[in-house]
Amino acid sequence: MSLLHLENFGNVHALPILHYRMEFAHLVREAFDRVRPDCVAIELPGTIEAQFLRGVRRLPELSILAYGAGGQTVFLIIEPADPLVEGARLALEHDVPLHLVDVDIDRYPSYPESFPDSYAVQRIGLKPYYDEVVQVARRTPPAIEDQRRERGMAYRLQQLSATHERVLFICGMYHLERISQLFHEPLAFPHGRVKRGDVSLSNLHPECCHEILAEHPFLSALYELRRSPLPEEERPSGATLRKSFHAFELILGGKKEVSERAVLDESVQRSARHLGPEGVMPDRQRAFLCLFLEAARHYAQETGEQVQFWQKRTFFRFARNYALLGSMLLPDLFQMLAAARSCVDDNFAYAFFRLASFYPWQKDATDLPTLRVSADDLWGGARKIRFRPKEQRKSKGLNGLKMLNRKREARPGEWIDGFDPSGICSYPPEDITIEAYGKNLKKVGARQLSEEQSRSEPFTTSMLDGIDMRETLRNLHEKRIYVRENRRVKSEVGCVVVIFDEDRGRTRFPYCMTWHGEHDQESDMAFYATEPAGNIVGPGISRCEYGGFILSYPPRRMSDVWSDPDYRFALTKGEKLLLAALDYSLEKDVIYAAPKPPRSYIKQLAARLGRRIVYLPLGSLSPLTLKKLRIFHILFGRDKRDIAKDYIW
Structure with a gap:
């Protein structure tokens, strides 16, 4: 079943999207293959084009674009799972002209937008999903700023359609219906800013990825890996997070020390292979299962304890119910971390977080300045969760995370010297x-x-050891009280x-x-x-x-x-x-x-x-x-x- 749906007006093939959602980034790829456009238009202003394209060319390394507007700083994260970024990336890879057709407005109102969970597209397809969003959008009159932007985009699409045969337009679904109606009307050149001199592009610090990416780093890494053919899996794998060694291996000189980064990278690659055939939309639910199983693997290697089946079942039930409280089908990273800590323990939650926040390609030193940005800077709020990997009594002047600072061998095989069978x-x-x-x-x-x-009997002359409420209620029809005699075993x-x-x-x-x-x-x-x-x-x-x-x-x-x-x-x-x-x-x-x-x-x-x-x-x-x-x-x-x-x- 094809999940793709395009709105066509004139020679414009429009794809309705939600920003920063993996499912819609994949639909952009499908739309590009189906339409074979000779022009791609995306819902971004042309005033940021130069720095935006520079950030797209840096992928899979993540970038953050910033500029001032209305006395505030506007941030645009350039990440692989964003459909607008995917559209620009495909255009560059196939040498197709790319146009940023939105209108640059200094003051744009911030108001909450409630959309169904993007995972629904995986199950029902884009057409019924888009129809439901359109029904809600019709009941909400657009702001003046939205009307300016929509008229500007419709005007520029008219210009592109006159010079190209097939135009692929990638646009937020809240605006698309009104743009398609304006496309057939006579429009004037849009009024807006035509140049910006304060646009800057920075490298995103690796430690910020889990906090500000719309899709958490593990999911973004899976999407990035599946954009190109996956390498064949190497068997057997020697990667392990456990730093202990087998005694006979120590005698022979010890194992090679495998870095934590190499182990996490292997987990990401293994999960990317398990998401299904190449070219098929990655299933977010299966990706979460892969994340859980890989975290359980690391947890077992580090602690020697296995995640039991009942813990796995409780984890997914807890996470599902937590997501439903927010009217979502699947949980976000914070909700999964809360489930991991509650249903297994803090050690597992830390292993889960470490893998979920891992993005293999990001570095803290590049040709661009590196920027640290927090969720408070972008969204104006954050949810915090703390891990206590081991119940240690924290004394003054001591690090409470003792398990992270335990002693290591000075040389492979050193500890085998201490054996006295x-x-x-x-x-x-x-x-x-x-x-x-x-x-x-x-x-x-x-x-x-x-x-x-012990035995129970109807009350006659003695209360014995007290009233047996269970037996009394069971025989309520007899209208008698039962008493219990506790017989201690000698x-x-x-x-x-x-x-x-x-x-x-x-x-x-x-x-x-x-x-x-x-x-x-x-x-x-x-x-x-x-x-x-x-x-x-x-x-x-x-x-x-x-x-x-x-x-x-x-x-x-x-x-x-x-x-x-x-x-x-x-x-x-x-x-x-x-x-x-x-x-x-x-x-x-x-x-x-x-x-x-x-x-x-x-x-x-x-x-x-x-x-x-x-x-x-x-x-x-x-x-x-x-x-x-x-x-x-x-x-x-x-x-x-x-x-x-x-x-x-």
Whole structure:
């Protein structure tokens, strides 16, 4: 289905547009291919032509044009996703005469214009979209300044149509209907300024791009890349934002350090390929999905944490509802950042912002003077959002962003020198956290058992432990009050098993370990996790991720779970940990927190052993706590405990 629509009057083929919107910039390309014009006219005044064309020739580098009007400074951003800029660019590339036909007016009133979301064009096409805008425009009488401009543009189109066969006119849709009517009337030469001496062109500073571009830099970069044939994707890719190295790579001399700019550039190129076939209008919604997925990739590389499916779903639902509050179909950058921070965390929001604000071609030093401009300068207002990438206590004189200033290797392979496999140990603050969580799970399990043993009965002579409102309302037709008796379970809870991932493929969590508590306040522990050599964060310090673990108290009783032949019939690593918990528990009840309940065979085996499995669905536990608990560190040597705090964040 063709999305393009042109308004024709005489030999003028007019394209109605919204300024600074990517969808309309693409429609300009389609209109140029269809009309094959011998003249292009755009809705800009000829007094700024020289500097404007200089800025267009600089693309993809961004420029900002400025001049004084009515005692104020007027700014015009020259960016690739603007349809007027695209029209001028095509004219220059194909050696087609370009004319700026608008009238230069010093004082132009500023009033709000409400247009439907430009993404609607992607779904319904330009014709029904334009018809709706025209209906609204007819109910609003034009200002005197608009009438002057429209009469001036119509006059100049009359002159161009007399000397050219096919004129492509790119104009804001608010003005187009009245211009088409004036085109058939006799008009006089327009009255307006014919020359300006204060027009300046500057290079836009890279740090200002995310704040003042109408389309955020990531989207503008995608559009710019898709203007020309995309290079073939290189496989495999070595770009990563994570600065840790695999131990064996360190021994061989280390990886090449990949700059952050190269990683972001690769993400932009990969996203441009995923937007669909070349020549097809880029789908803004798919571009937002690519932005989310690439930010999630960087987030996982930097923190070791994966963005879960439920977080992805919540993000897009949050962003959609936020956009609907402003009568828009899709969210803007601020709304997506708010959703990223709210639905994942500040680290993800920062990764999202860093990629969304990246524009590969912009430099802070060029042949033009570089200008810093803020949203307050252009729009008279701005919305602010703050990121707190890590919850650090900010002390006087210290930088609160500790994660951004953590220590680095002086040379590749330096940290591998600190490895002492014979002295492997844990990081004490993490031991305290996990022991406390195990005790909390025991309380949760005991409370669940008590609730299962509780009973409700109609009130007769005793109130027991109080009125059971749920049961009373459920049996309201009986017109009786139900009371509840809470029966506390005398049994204590023994071992605790927590399974994050069953690792059925047996490849994601290959590292299996059993270690004993160092004192009477610690449990014996068996776990399976990611390979320690895969993420080295300090000298003899590796960062790992649990797949699952067991806590058994009292300590120094557990033999190696992973080589025990009694558990060889277990189907998964998580099931092997559960069998060990049934064996080593001194109490009847065993806590099992996992995404899925255990097999019925394991429950029968537990009954024969005189044990009872208390299953806690992993989804019923705090996801934020589980997220923090899942990451731990292995120290190769007890001497590393003194320096670990400088490398663990």
